Amino acid sequence: MKQLKKSLPHVCPSCQSPLKVTSLSCDACETVVSGSFELPLLSRLSGEELQFVLDFVKSSGSLKVMAQQLGLSYPTVRNLLDDIIQKLENLKSEK
Amino acid sequence: MTTWFFNPFTYIAGFKSLVIGWIIILVTACIAYYSHTHFDGAIDAHLHAGNKMYPAWHYVAEPFIDWSSLVLVFFITGRIFSISTVRFIDIAGTFAFTRWPFFFLALINFLAPETKDLSHISLQLLFFAFVSLGFCIWMIALMYNAFRVSANIKGSKSVWLFIISLIVAEMISKIILHYTLH
Secondary structure (H helix, E strand, C coil), rough: CCCCCCCCEEEECCCEEECCCEECCCCCCCCEEEEEEECCCCHHCCCHHHCCCCCCHHHHCCHHHHHHHHCHHHHHHHHHHHHHHHHHHHHHHCC | HHHCCCHHHCCCCHHHHHHHHHHHHHHHHHHHHHHECCCCCCCCCCCCCCCCCCHHHHHHHHHHHHHHHHHHHHHHHHHCHHHHHHCHHHHHHHHHCCCHHHCCCHHHHHHCCCCCCCCCCCHHHHHHHHHHHHHHHHHHHHHHHHHHHHHCCCHHHHHHHHHHHHHHHHHHHHHHHHHHHH
């Protein structure tokens, strides 16, 4: 059977407001922690954006190395990073 | 394939595109000398059919003045209006690369029909004019993408800034060419 890949939802499907974590559980001892926790800012990025951030960190923050690895030009990679920065700024101001 | 024709700057920019662009400009200038094609403006290309002879260096200087005007204006526009850090080498490199449709334009000018009287325009001349216009539009599309990628400006803002900057660059190149070469 094909494994279903689930992605973490971060906005309410009904009203588009940011979602919060209300419960966390331990698989080993089945302890459940309840409360109201905000999702980390990075978890609100899309899968592709998150992968870009991970690649950026792995390449020691070098856009030149990133550009070489992705086969893209330097300004294209810089634009992708700037778009993510802009998105993070917007998400931060939404809080 | 379409990306390579209209937005190669997704893959190439900076110093590499500057070197390729300069080679394209030089080769185009050599062809333009023999086909009597003048690039007398940032986005202009005219076939000079008169008897007046221009020295070879005019054909080299013209496209470099055009390119310099474009780079100067679009770099300033990018620095003022972009939220990203605009690098001079990206503007210079991508705009040098945008000149390659003019290589084909200089080449097809060898086949240009001779016209003495503009009141009698032949079908051949009309076809030739449309093909030339096509190369100009292609170059402008490349310039727009060069600006968009190098300066990271999007949406309607990028369109208006591009149009205004292009007009300013055209005027500057015309003024420089008028006082230096023509």
